[in-house]
Amino acid sequence: MSKxxxxxxxxxxxxxxxxxxxxxxxxxRLGGHIAITTRSAETLKRAEDLKLGDDYTAEAxxxxxxxxxxxxxxxxxxxxxxVEEIAPVLKKxxxxxxxxxxxxxxxxxxxxxxxxxxxxxxxxxxxGTEMSGPDAGFAELFENxxxxxxxxxxxxxxxxxxxxxxxxxxxxxxxxxxxxxxxMTLAIVSHLPHIIAYNIVGMADDLEAVTKCExxxxxxxxxxxxxxxxxxxxxxxxxxxxxxxxxxLEMLARFSEDLASLQRAIRWGEGDKxxxxxxxxxxxxxxxxxxxxxxxxxxxxxxxxxxxRLP
Amino acid sequence: MSKxxxxxxxxxxxxxxxxxxxxxxxxxRLGGHIAITTRSAETLKRAEDLKLGDDYTAEAxxxxxxxxxxxxxxxxxxxxxxVEEIAPVLKKxxxxxxxxxxxxxxxxxxxxxxxxxxxxxxxxxxxGTEMSGPDAGFAELFENxxxxxxxxxxxxxxxxxxxxxxxxxxxxxxxxxxxxxxxMTLAIVSHLPHIIAYNIVGMADDLEAVTKCExxxxxxxxxxxxxxxxxxxxxxxxxxxxxxxxxxLEMLARFSEDLASLQRAIRWGEGDKxxxxxxxxxxxxxxxxxxxxxxxxxxxxxxxxxxxRLP
Numbered sequence: 001m002s003k004x005x006x007x008x009x010x011x012x013x014x015x016x017x018x019x020x021x022x023x024x025x026x027x028x029r030l031g032g033h034i035a036i037t038t039r040s041a042e043t044l045k046r047a048e049d050l051k052l053g054d055d056y057t058a059e060a061x062x063x064x065x066x067x068x069x070x071x072x073x074x075x076x077x078x079x080x081x082x083v084e085e086i087a088p089v090l091k092k093x094x095x096x097x098x099x100x101x102x103x104x105x106x107x108x109x110x111x112x113x114x115x116x117x118x119x120x121x122x123x124x125x126x127x128g129t130e131m132s133g134p135d136a137g138f139a140e141l142f143e144n145x146x147x148x149x150x151x152x153x154x155x156x157x158x159x160x161x162x163x164x165x166x167x168x169x170x171x172x173x174x175x176x177x178x179x180x181x182x183x184m185t186l187a188i189v190s191h192l193p194h195i196i197a198y199n200i201v202g203m204a205d206d207l208e209a210v211t212k213c214e215x216x217x218x219x220x221x222x223x224x225x226x227x228x229x230x231x232x233x234x235x236x237x238x239x240x241x242x243x244x245x246x247x248x249l250e251m252l253a254r255f256s257e258d259l260a261s262l263q264r265a266i267r268w269g270e271g272d273k274x275x276x277x278x279x280x281x282x283x284x285x286x287x288x289x290x291x292x293x294x295x296x297x298x299x300x301x302x303x304x305x306x307x308x309r310l311p
Numbered sequence: 312m313s314k315x316x317x318x319x320x321x322x323x324x325x326x327x328x329x330x331x332x333x334x335x336x337x338x339x340r341l342g343g344h345i346a347i348t349t350r351s352a353e354t355l356k357r358a359e360d361l362k363l364g365d366d367y368t369a370e371a372x373x374x375x376x377x378x379x380x381x382x383x384x385x386x387x388x389x390x391x392x393x394v395e396e397i398a399p400v401l402k403k404x405x406x407x408x409x410x411x412x413x414x415x416x417x418x419x420x421x422x423x424x425x426x427x428x429x430x431x432x433x434x435x436x437x438x439g440t441e442m443s444g445p446d447a448g449f450a451e452l453f454e455n456x457x458x459x460x461x462x463x464x465x466x467x468x469x470x471x472x473x474x475x476x477x478x479x480x481x482x483x484x485x486x487x488x489x490x491x492x493x494x495m496t497l498a499i500v501s502h503l504p505h506i507i508a509y510n511i512v513g514m515a516d517d518l519e520a521v522t523k524c525e526x527x528x529x530x531x532x533x534x535x536x537x538x539x540x541x542x543x544x545x546x547x548x549x550x551x552x553x554x555x556x557x558x559x560l561e562m563l564a565r566f567s568e569d570l571a572s573l574q575r576a577i578r579w580g581e582g583d584k585x586x587x588x589x590x591x592x593x594x595x596x597x598x599x600x601x602x603x604x605x606x607x608x609x610x611x612x613x614x615x616x617x618x619x620r621l622p
Contacts, residue, residue, distance in 0.1 A: 184520045184521055188515055189530055189534040192511065195570075195573060197533075197536070197592075199569050201592040203565055203569045206565075209495045212598075218457060223499065223500040225508070227595065228536060238589065242577065249577060251514075255514055258517075267556070271553055274549035274552055277513050278541075278543070281516070282542045285441065285541055287527065
């Protein structure tokens with residue numbers, strides 16, 4: 001059997017992402033030893049029952065000791081505290097990465113604790129599922145998905161290449177960009193859509209004139225398209241909103257401005273304005289079918305594997 | 312071969328809905344003769360090339376003469392003019408129906424022209440596809456879908472039952488409700504989601520900080536869920552917005568109010584408020600999996616055929 005990519009990998013946090021990583025690491029033999037740590041005794045027990053790793057501990061320090069790769073998969077608001085805790089025992093030459101949906105905030109929290117000689121390379125695998133917890137994970141979660149890395153200045157090229165290799169073997173394509181651009185991009189492609197979806201589903205739930213049963217019954221008429229996002233992990237998303245606040249507030253302001261203008265066009269019967277907007281958005285939808293790099297989460301679009309761009 | 316349900320059916324308008332009706336009428340032998348009429352010479356020619364019916368004319372009067380069932384499938388804003396035109400030649404005892412996405416406005420436009428002895432029963436098959444035109448239609452469009460009928464006071468029960476039979480043989484389940492309730496219900500399950508989707512996709516298109524290519528590339532992170540709706544027919548939707556204006560403006564006002572409150576919670580770091588909302592919406596999403604009557608448009612949910620409720 002060939003040598004694993006890392007002798008030991010530590011997974012800090014074992015939710016949807018962490019447990020999917022555990023599964024793909026085993027399947028692809030990316031780590032000779034998988035150490036799992038999480039603060040929740042219940043989740044840790046569940047991870048052990050599911051046989052996701054080789055050892056299990058509530059002590060993050062124990063798990064990361066001697067690991068060549070440490071992957072922090074905790075809500076973004078908790079990433080600073082985790083690194084503060086594990087920093088003293090991180091192995092020299094280890095790669096420390098994360099999977100958080102926001103990058104500037106995570107870097108601000110983590111970077112100051114990272115010891116000399118440890119390669120801190122922030123990352124974000126773009127996966128989309130509404131499930132959460134160690135039972136929800138699966139080894140294929142990262143297949144045909146983008147993983148965005150936001151390496152800091154002066155990052156060791158060999159460490160970066162090794163982390164790219166890890167993600168490629170998980171099935172992902174890799175892009176690199178700076179953290180600010182990541183956060184702005186994700187605000188529009190992911191955070192705003194989730195917030196809008198949460199908002200419309202919450203609002204519908206409050207209606208008196210139309211019953212919940214009717215909304216569910218007729219949801220194929222459009223409403224249902226929003227409910228997948230509105231079913232996302234309620235523990236993770238408040239954190240994402242607060243940790244990418246500036247970019248999200250900017251997107252929300254633009255969205256509301258445009259919506260007010262659309263609302264005015266409806267009130268004043270400006271059909272031409274509506275037609276112009278609706279024609280333009282249709283063109284965008286159609287362009288999506290042709291662009292390379294679209295990785296479908298449903299059957300709605302044709303699968304096209306995006307080109308892997310090496311950093 | 313058994314007798315068709317109607318000797319002659321006239322289809323006024325031959326877009327997605329009209330052409331799908333033509334196909335299912337042929338397949339199920341619901342009409343012995345299918346007359347097709349549309350104002351656009353090009354569309355009429357296309358319908359003929361596709362062999363969708365038995366005769367083709369730009370003169371609506373010619374098409375509806377002698378028909379036992381007349382189905383008006385034109386943009387909702389055009390429904391009054393159509394009925395004004397065909398009223399003089401409608402056969403006594405004929406059923407006149409429509410497929411418009413709004414009901415109060417369509418009734419206000421059509422009812423005053425309907426001659427004595429003609430059964431006007433407004434209808435709305437809830438189908439969801441972003442395609443339009445006679446080429447886009449298919450016989451299965453109505454299968455496992457709801458068709459809502461909004462019969463007026465004093466509607467002949469036999470005529471209503473015959474129209475129900477027609478829609479059931481197209482594969483649909485039938486619900487009846489009053490037109491105002493239809494319009495309020497559709498405003499939340501269909502019209503608001505489309506408007507929101509149009510708005511977010513249009514807004515994304517205007518961004519300077521993130522390129523269109525990036526939005527397309529990373530759209531699986533949430534954005535893509537909106538693009539199907541934003542790709543809907545740009546001719547039909549301005550009409551829907553303007554013809555269900557009151558209900559839509561009410562829903563938009565509520566939506567914006569809630570969004571402003573959510574935005575404020577993000578600005579002021581109120582994670583608990585976000586958590587409460589996100590938890591509530593997740594519960595709604597989960598309830599959707601268990602309710603009867605959900606008719607999926609994608610593979611995201613399990614198909615459950617709703618019970619057919621007779622009026």
